[in-house]
Amino acid sequence: MNTDTEPSAQPDGQAVELAYLLTRADIVQALRTRDAHTASGRRARWVFPLGGLMGVGFGALALAEGEGVLGRPLFFFVAGAFLWALVLFGPQLQARAFGGLLDKAGEARVVIDASGVHVTTADTRTHIGWAAQPRYTETAGMFLLLSDDKRAAAMTMLPKRGAQDPADIDRLRAVLDRNLRRI
CATH class of the missing domain: 2.30.29 (PH-domain like)
Incomplete structure (x- = not known):
């Protein structure tokens, strides 16, 4: 039944x-x-790391130009690190959001x-x-x-x-x- x-x-x-x-x-x-x-998932697997690498690279260039650590170099370093973090921890963060459900x-x-x-x-x-x-x-x-x-x-x-x-x-x-x- x-x-x-x-x-x-x-x-x-x-x-x-x-x-x-x-x-x-x-x-x-x-x-x-x-x-x-998925095409979008495969694309994100190389776009985010590449963007992160570019952010760190631009930060290093700005630092080499003598702009100091604060300002533009810090922004690029943080942006690059954020994109790398999304690649490494994005699925875990999404899964954590479902914890209560x-x-x-x-x-x-x-x-x-x-x-x-x-x-x-x-x-x-x-x-x-x-x-x-x-x-x-x-x-x-x-x-x-x-x-x-x-x-x-x-x-x-x-x-x-x-x-x-x-x-x-x-x-x-x-x-x-x-x-x-x-x-």
Whole structure:
């Protein structure tokens, strides 16, 4: 019997069920993976470090011209360091912003079947159809479903540790392969 708090499997027997607590580490991994698979993410991986290097370089030039440390050189040094910090710590800062939501959501119970992904948490119940996130990628620890827009703004994380049985991971991969494009 299906209640409003439990996802339901489709009768075709191909449904895969996961249960997990989403962590900040999951979000960091998902953000880094998404960035590796989107043009804007790949671009940011070289633009920000290059901008940081240029900022430090301009600061060093201004310092060499005898302008002292304060003023223009300090601005360039700070700007360069900020861009490098975004590269190194951006995903962690973004994941930290979700901390309160993760605590509130609690355990996620997910059913993946022929109609899409059904996610139930302590305070939400969502159905994500295949057309909403038509691409996916796999990492060592999760399957990541991505929307088809330029920045892949929408994503769904399916940590492998949520599988009840190791065979469920192969079944989940098969369901995703049938319904989504692997990237």
